[in-house]
Amino acid sequence: MDKVKILVVDDEARMRKLVRDFLVRKDYQVVEAADGQEALDVFFEQNDIKLVILDVMMPKMDGREVLKEIRTYSKVPVIMLTAKGDEQDELEGFELGVDEYISKPFSPKILVARVDALLRRSNVITEEASIEAGGIVLDKASHTVTVDGKPIELSFKEFELLTYFMENQGLALSRDKILNHVWNYDYFGDARTIDTHVKKLRAKMGDKGDLIRTIWGMGYKFEV
Numbered sequence: 001m002d003k004v005k006i007l008v009v010d011d012e013a014r015m016r017k018l019v020r021d022f023l024v025r026k027d028y029q030v031v032e033a034a035d036g037q038e039a040l041d042v043f044f045e046q047n048d049i050k051l052v053i054l055d056v057m058m059p060k061m062d063g064r065e066v067l068k069e070i071r072t073y074s075k076v077p078v079i080m081l082t083a084k085g086d087e088q089d090e091l092e093g094f095e096l097g098v099d100e101y102i103s104k105p106f107s108p109k110i111l112v113a114r115v116d117a118l119l120r121r122s123n124v125i126t127e128e129a130s131i132e133a134g135g136i137v138l139d140k141a142s143h144t145v146t147v148d149g150k151p152i153e154l155s156f157k158e159f160e161l162l163t164y165f166m167e168n169q170g171l172a173l174s175r176d177k178i179l180n181h182v183w184n185y186d187y188f189g190d191a192r193t194i195d196t197h198v199k200k201l202r203a204k205m206g207d208k209g210d211l212i213r214t215i216w217g218m219g220y221k222f223e224v
Contacts, residue, residue: 003029004119005048009039009066010055010081019053022108023115025180036061040069049076051119053111056082056093064096071097077118081106131166134211134224138166147208157182158201161194165212165222174219194219 006028010016013034020030031046033039037060043049052070056063067078079100080093090101100114130139135148143159145152154162160182165173175191183193198220202209213221 003027004050005029005031005046006115007031007033007039007043007046007049007052009033009036009052009058009063011035011058012055015055015081018108019111022112026112026116028115035059036063036066039066043070044073050122051115052076052078053115054078054080056080064093067093067096067098077122079111079114079118131163133166133169133222134208136162136166136205136208136211138163147205152204154201154204157197158204161197161201165220169222169224172215172218172221176219178219 006023008016008019008023008030009032010019011034016032016034020032023030031042031049033042036058039052039054040061043052054063054066058066063080063082067080070076070078075097077099078097079102080098081102081104082090082093083104093101099118102111102114130137130141132138137146138159139145140163145154145159145162161178164178164182175194178194179191198212202212205211211222211224213223215221
């Protein structure tokens with residue numbers, strides 16, 4: 001499947017790089033523009049852009065003008081970035097057809113979560129409601145797990161950890177990779193946190209805990 005393409009528009013190169021790096025880690029394809037006019041050029045040249053992240057204050061043409069022009073031709077989801085956080089500013093943006101507003105400074109992790117949610121709402125990306133492997137059924141929608149038909153109680157992080165293992169069946173996952181995806185990129189804790197959670201998860205899974213194999217000196221692998 002082709003990667004979802006996102007246009008990031010901001011006159012600050014540092015901000016574009018920050019946003020791009022986090023989106024690329026989630027497997028999105030990113031194209032950039034440094035001002036409003038360039039944004040419109042890129043948007044209309046590349047007709048496969050699925051979402052736009054747009055700064056309000058920019059040279060040549062500000063974000064509102066860009067949004068107005070895009071909305072004349074397209075209903076593509078648009079997230080506006082603003083340094084103001086002003087209510088009137090935001091109301092004006094919503095009237096023009098913006099889908100989400102995020103005030104600077106913001107958490108890149110939250111921005112990516114908003115991107116994911118907006119693309120799912122727009123039916124651009126879909127995800128499997130449940131994953132099944134080796135007698136384990138994990139339902140993302142209801143946040144439940146059954147092992148051989150019997151429900152087990154998992155904490156939020158244990159559920160996230162099992163989801164990540166099952167989505168990457170057969171792959172050796174390093175502790176760093178697990179930290180990055182389950183505890184997110186801004187987590188600076190000890191990797192032993194993973195070992196503790198895996199130990200608890202295995203215990204709750206009973207015999208099926210053996211499906212989470214330890215790769216000595218590296219990390220773990222979920223294998224049926």
